[in-house]
Amino acid sequence: xxxxxxxxxxxxxxxxxxxxxxxxxxxxxxxEQLKALTEEAISTGEMxxxxxxxxxxxxxxxxxxxxxxxxxxxxxxxxxxEIDAGPxxxxxxxxxxxxxxxxxxxxxMKGRTMYVIxxxxxxxxxxxxxxGVELTDSIYVVLNMDIMTRMGKKAFEDLGDTSDDFVRGxxxxxxxxxxxxxxxxxxxxxxxxxxxxxxxxxxILSKKCFALRIxxxxxxxEGWMAEHMLILGIExxxxxxxxxxxxxxxxxxxxxxxxxxxxxxxxxxxxxxxTVGDDIAWLKPGPDGRLYxxxxxxxxxxxxxxxxxxxxxxxxxxxxxxxxxxxxxINNDDNTVWWEGLDKNPPENATEWKGAKVNGKEYVADGxxxxxxxxxxxxxxxxxxxxxxxxxxxxxxxxxxxxxxxxRAKTAPLVYQSFDWKHGTFVGSIMASExxxxxxxxxxxxxxxxxxxLPFCGYNMADYxxxxxxxxxxxxxxxxxxxxxxxxxxxxxxxxxxxxFGDNMRVLAWIADRCxxxxxAVETAIGYEPKAEDINLxxxxxxxxxxxxxxSVDKExxxxxxDRPETGIEAFYAKFxxxxxxxxxxxxxxxxxxxxx
Ligand code: OXD
Ligand code: MN
Numbered sequence: 001x002x003x004x005x006x007x008x009x010x011x012x013x014x015x016x017x018x019x020x021x022x023x024x025x026x027x028x029x030x031x032e033q034l035k036a037l038t039e040e041a042i043s044t045g046e047m048x049x050x051x052x053x054x055x056x057x058x059x060x061x062x063x064x065x066x067x068x069x070x071x072x073x074x075x076x077x078x079x080x081x082e083i084d085a086g087p088x089x090x091x092x093x094x095x096x097x098x099x100x101x102x103x104x105x106x107x108x109m110k111g112r113t114m115y116v117i118x119x120x121x122x123x124x125x126x127x128x129x130x131x132g133v134e135l136t137d138s139i140y141v142v143l144n145m146d147i148m149t150r151m152g153k154k155a156f157e158d159l160g161d162t163s164d165d166f167v168r169g170x171x172x173x174x175x176x177x178x179x180x181x182x183x184x185x186x187x188x189x190x191x192x193x194x195x196x197x198x199x200x201x202x203x204i205l206s207k208k209c210f211a212l213r214i215x216x217x218x219x220x221x222e223g224w225m226a227e228h229m230l231i232l233g234i235e236x237x238x239x240x241x242x243x244x245x246x247x248x249x250x251x252x253x254x255x256x257x258x259x260x261x262x263x264x265x266x267x268x269x270x271x272x273x274x275t276v277g278d279d280i281a282w283l284k285p286g287p288d289g290r291l292y293x294x295x296x297x298x299x300x301x302x303x304x305x306x307x308x309x310x311x312x313x314x315x316x317x318x319x320x321x322x323x324x325x326x327x328x329x330i331n332n333d334d335n336t337v338w339w340e341g342l343d344k345n346p347p348e349n350a351t352e353w354k355g356a357k358v359n360g361k362e363y364v365a366d367g368x369x370x371x372x373x374x375x376x377x378x379x380x381x382x383x384x385x386x387x388x389x390x391x392x393x394x395x396x397x398x399x400x401x402x403x404x405x406x407x408r409a410k411t412a413p414l415v416y417q418s419f420d421w422k423h424g425t426f427v428g429s430i431m432a433s434e435x436x437x438x439x440x441x442x443x444x445x446x447x448x449x450x451x452x453x454l455p456f457c458g459y460n461m462a463d464y465x466x467x468x469x470x471x472x473x474x475x476x477x478x479x480x481x482x483x484x485x486x487x488x489x490x491x492x493x494x495x496x497x498x499x500x501f502g503d504n505m506r507v508l509a510w511i512a513d514r515c516x517x518x519x520x521a522v523e524t525a526i527g528y529e530p531k532a533e534d535i536n537l538x539x540x541x542x543x544x545x546x547x548x549x550x551x552s553v554d555k556e557x558x559x560x561x562x563d564r565p566e567t568g569i570e571a572f573y574a575k576f577x578x579x580x581x582x583x584x585x586x587x588x589x590x591x592x593x594x595x596x597x
Contacts, residue, residue: 002026002118003156007164008133012116015135015170018102021109026116027142029152034143041139050325051335057322060330060337061140063199065354066178068327069374070201070208072455075183077213079459086460087575094186101182101193108172108195112137118156119149121211121282121296126394128224128284128294130215131159134169134205141171141203143324147299147378149206166190167214169205173198185209187217187458200301200326200376211280211296213458220459220467223474224284228452230258231277231293233388233397234512237270242512245281245293245480246403247452249433253487253500254278255302259314259386262505265539271505274388275314275381276397278302283399289478291471292396297381304328304375306341311501318383325377327353329360329370339371346370400515404451405485407433409444411557412486414498414535414550415507416527417514421472423527424482426587429465430569431484432561446567462579469583483511484527489550497550499540506536524553525594555595562592 003009016024027033038059041047048060077085078094085091115136122129132155134145145151159166169192174180181196192209194202201208215226229245236242248254258278262271277295286292300318304325307315319325328339331347338347338360350360353372360370381387390397404427406412418424428451434444448454450461457464472479485507487500510530513519521528532547562569569588573580 002028002153003159004161005156005159005163006161008156008159008166011168012133012135016114018105019109019114019135019137019170019172020107021112021114021137023113024116025113027118027151029146029154034146037139037142041143046139047143048330050337054334054336055320055323059143059324060328061324061326062353062355063327064176067176067197067199068372069199070455071181071183071197074181075455076185077458078184078186079188083579084460084463086457086462086579088454088457088461094189097184101184101195104174104180104195105170105172105193108174109137115139115142117142117145117151118153118159119145119151119206120155120158121149121206121215122294123392123394124150124154124158126294126396128282128292128396129158129296129394130165130167130218131155132167132169132206132210134171136171136203138171138173138198138203140198140324144200144204144301144378145206147322147324147380148204148297148301150298167192167210169210170194171203171205173203183209185213185458187214190214200378204301207280207297207301208456211282212453212456215282215296215458216453216456216464217458219282220463224282225467225471227281227283228279228456229277229281229402230254230279231281231295231397231399232258232260233274233276233390234508235272235274236512241274242400242515243276243293243397244401244403244508244511245283245399246405247428247431248405249407249431249447249449249452249454251303252405252407252433255300255315256312256501257504259312259384260505260508261313261386261502263502263539265536266505266509271509273386273505273508274390275384275386276388276391284396285475286395286398289475290398291475291478291480293399294396295381295391299381300377300379300384302377302379304339304377305371305373307339307377308342311341314384314386315379317385318379319377321383323377323379323383325375327372327375329353332357339375340364340369340373399480401483401511402480403483403485403511404428404431405487406431406449407488408486409434409488409490410554411561412484412489413526413529413553414487414489414547415483415485415510416524416529417521418482418484418527421475421479421482422469422583423587425465425468425472426584426591427482427484427527428468429584432567446561446564448567448569448572460576460579462576462581465584466581469581481515497546499542503540506540509536510534525555525597526553526558526591558595559592562588
């Protein structure tokens with residue numbers, strides 16, 4: 001046992017009595033213990049050791065084909081009252097859910113070991129950090145938690161002997177039965193129960209379950225915010241660093257933006273980008289009244305396909321040691337890994353993600369994928385060449401700007417700034433992404449994803465918007481400025497107009513200058529926009545008229561986005577009934593007025 005905390009011990013006793021493991025192992029975070037567990041997992045085949053010369057410390061894991069992604073339809077927020085989960089979450093009465101899952105957990109670890117994982121979300125001892133304990137029957141989970149969190153007995157020391165403020169996570173892979181798979185949050189009890197999955201997003205309980213669903217609820221009660229945001233620092237030639245947080249729906253390039261490499265013209269001038277986090281930000285007002293951010297995580301759980309030396313060299317380099325790969329392909333010639341988009345040479349002697357030996361070249365040519373599209377790397381943050389020197393700062397970094405974004409073919413311009421915090425909250429609430437349509441010019445289906453939190457908000461989204469408005473009141477004129485970007489506008493043939501990737505620096509530079517008060521803007525119906533000539537195009541083969549086009553606001557398509565049946569803003573807001581904050585209604589009416597002028 002690594003703690004005398006009675007609340008921890010009582011809870012573990014209860015879970016042990018329920019799950020009935022043969023053995024209990026407490027993770028102290030020591031190298032020897034992790035090494036021994038790695039060897040054990042390799043001996044059972046749970047993990048595969050990769051080429052230790054080319055990929056030192058790297059391991060491979062394969063999940064069942066029925067278990068390769070988060071399962072939103074089996075994810076529940078079990079608050080006592082249904083209204084507190086809100087219309088965007090699945091809800092079930094907590095007593096009913098507990099009874100159902102208790103029957104499933106009963107004896108589930110017979111013949112297995114229960115691992116007790118204490119961990120800190122955020123740097124040890126940070127005023128913004130929180131402690132969690134995950135109980136699991138999977139070594140894969142233990143090894144992932146070691147990368148993704150600050151794990152080990154130090155977390156118990158931070159918790160102390162009497163505190164009850166820790167998140168209780170219980171995971172069992174059970175039979176990996178998709179029919180009985182449940183990812184359940186009990187926000188009012190600081191508890192997460194996950195069963196019948198062995199895939200990362202469902203079992204690394206620190207991540208979406210704690211750091212977003214439970215933490216967003218805690219943040220509302222305690223006066224802070226848990227957001228689905230990357231954190232990066234933009235260093236200007238004079239050494240001044242402007243920190244920004246950015247929220248994009250899953251699969252819109254957050255990891256790429258977080259690790260952006262500025263174009264050569266910016267590098268030559270002395271600009272740098274530093275990564276603090278790529279997925280989650282915890283934000284809290286600091287002693288000076290500004291908003292400070294920490295990345296509660298300690299690693300990156302990134303999507304492998306599409307990651308290469310051009311799209312994101314920093315991410316690829318981060319995966320070259322001490323990394324766990326899940327569901328990518330193996331190159332059997334040298335026992336390394338491969339995925340679609342890594343390079344143009346699928347290995348001939350390959351094992352695809354489900355485990356079949358294939359001729360990779362022929363397999364891919366036949367339209368198959370060697371790696372699962374949601375295959376992942378779990379990489380330590382310290383591997384990242386551009387990790388911020390402030391990454392472990394317990395006080396976090398002061399945030400100057402918050403950026404929202406989505407994937408919109410036509411509506412949203414390249415960038416705009418909200419008029420103020422309230423309007424910025426509204427801008428976040430109407431965020432949306434379109435599925436990319438195959439047919440030229442056709443627009444995809446719109447999915448509204450407020451603040452990129454649709455699957456991650458642990459309480460009623462309308463209350464969450466009110467919490468944003470309340471935080472704005474508290475921060476007053478020290479509140480970060482709020483922006484919206486869209487890298488994904490397309491021409492009539494469906495091609496992206498903006499080059500994206502490193503060139504997004506050109507937009508970030510305008511944002512940073514707006515925060516410093518050194519850049520101009522023009523007022524439009526939707527917010528402030530840069531003048532086209534204020535986006536620096538040096539070294540880029542793009543005409544200023546293209547930028548003008550990227551910044552144009554088509555009022556008709558905005559009005560259509562408000563009133564479209566089912567997926568329009570009005571239809572979305574209607575789901576929240578009278579819970580919708582009056583301010584949001586006011587903002588929507590004001591937008592409509594401005595657009596109709
Ligand atoms: C993630 C996601 O895995 O947002 O980060 O789905
Ligand atoms: Mn995410």
